[in-house]
């Protein structure tokens with residue numbers, strides 16, 4: 053199967069959907085002529101023309117507000133909010149207009165819009181360009197939150213998001229943009245709201261999303277050496293959460309670790325645990341979370357490294373929780 | 388004598404800072420050498436994440452800060468090294484911060500985009516476009532309510548005039564007659580997009596229509612900036628309300644580390660390099676007899692040596708030890 057880079061997968065999804073449906077338009081800051089600050093969207097304006105792909109002022113509220121107004125009157129806008137950290141600026145329109153309109157209008161019109169945004173830490177961007185905005189939107193009924201971990205999913209899920217009749221927040225982890233992975237089938241559209249077991253195991257389920265999926269896979273590999281067989285579930289969509297897939301997994305493994313790149317308090321990992329406690333308590337021998345601290349993300353490399361839920365920290369956390377002795381090459385970080 | 392000129396004369400008589408012309412040149416040189424060092428260190432992987440340099444815009448910060456006095460407050464941007472240095476922030480503490488060292492002005496927590504140094508009047512450098520405008524507006528409210536004879540200054544780029552913060556804060560400051568000066572540094576491009584492509588009408592007119600004292604000035608000539616800033620600051624200090632200064636400037640380097648640079652008009656950079664604020668100041672100092680060739684050369688040597696020393700010491704400075712608390716799930720609140 054051919055390989056594709058995560059950023060190109062996103063560009064292809066936009067390109068194909070712009071070509072497929074003339075109602076799709078794409079706009080944002082520096083996205084058109086310059087091709088985006090993460091070099092994701094170059095060439096789209098040339099391919100689809102300046103009426104369909106265009107640059108906007110630095111006006112996030114106008115971007116989201118215009119996308120809303122256009123979405124309920126015939127277009128299918130895709131907009132880019134450059135960094136997830138800027139999402140609170142358009143938040144009013146997203147939360148109070150887009151998320152509620154279909155319901156309060158008694159279903160007169162849906163709101164088919166996609167907000168793409170680059171998120172996540174590990175790039176030394178500091179406290180205000182590294183955040184994970186999921187918890188800010190987690191409690192807002194009416195918005196879907198899609199969080200791909202691989203190029204294939206990025207493409208197939210973005211295509212699905214553009215075809216979805218609801219507002220979708222499509223989050224792209226900055227550390228994944230240059231990642232290569234197998235491409236999907238041509239034209240493939242993947243289901244939003246469906247998790248996947250990406251590594252089977254018997255002793256423990258690790259459920260997570262985005263970059264942390266790769267950390268969890270690396271950790272599972274390492275834990276194999278300890279005789280621990282870890283199953284990894286890639287959640288892919290954080291609202292709605294596919295708890296059925298997680299439940300099915302923990303019914304077999306009886307242990308659940310949820311890894312969330314984001315603060316301990318108010319995060320989605322707590323929602324996963326809470327729901328499983330309600331639904332599957334009899335199957336659970338142990339459940340816990342590995343998150344970041346309830347503190348802003350620090351800039352300095354040693355501080356940021358210690359802050360994030362890396363593969364080493366996942367391994368250390370599992371060993372500690374399962375009461376396994378540290379191996380001969382000790383892992384330094386502990387929870 | 389106009390009301391404003393008289394006010395300035397009175398301010399000078401009161402002993403407000405009146406730097407030697409040569410001192411303005413030395414400050415601009417220091418900023419330029421600092422930024423060149425940051426660029427080199429970034430390429431060597433010593434400055435992390437991203438960084439936005441002030442090279443070419445030095446006359447703005449130096450000219451404006453030269454008319455400020457003890458107790459005045461300044462809010463800068465993610466392009467803030469020049470704002471910080473012109474205010475008197477220690478170049479060593481600033482460089483150490485950019486290198487993520489424990490000795491940095493924010494102990495490595497902040498990084499290039501988020502510098503804070505209240506002791507030197509720097510409320511902060513703000514990573515969110517428009518954040519500086521809000522911070523200075525609020526600082527002006529505090530200064531005014533505390534009955535102090537001080538002003539607050541907001542630096543921001545022309546692209547920021549399209550942000551909600553701009554419209555809201557200018558009106559807010561005007562209706563409350565707050566002592567704040569809004570300094571719009573117009574370097575022609577937001578990130579990679581020419582400002583005229585995304586901006587209707589004139590930015591200064593937006594301030595004028597709200598009744599602010601508003602002016603546009605050659606931002607490459609430190610004398611011109613200083614004169615315009617003196618008028619604006621005195622207007623604000625006198626209780627007449629906010630003022631607006633647009634400096635016409637240019638950045639000689641990329642927007643940030645990921646700049647493709649294709650957007651500049653042919654020949655534009657060379658043309659503007661001819662208008663380098665350092666060249667202009669040097670010529671003016673010589674022509675007016677304010678400084679001799681020897682004095683100017685000595686200033687050059689001083690700045691180069693100072694930054695070499697700062698660089699060397701920064702590279703030898705210790706990294707912060709990861710705070711044990713950062714790995715615990717404890718909330719980061721002030722005690």
Ligand SMILES: Cc1ncc(C[n+]2csc(CCOP(=O)(O)OP(=O)(O)O)c2C)c(N)n1
Nearest residue numbers: 138466514515516544545546547576577578
């Ligand atoms: C709210 C918000 N939107 C977008 C950005 C990303 N961004 C950083 S700098 C910048 C361009 C700002 O242009 P301008 O105000 O002209 O200042 P300049 O960088 O040219 O000095 C943008 C869009 C941001 N930091 N904050």
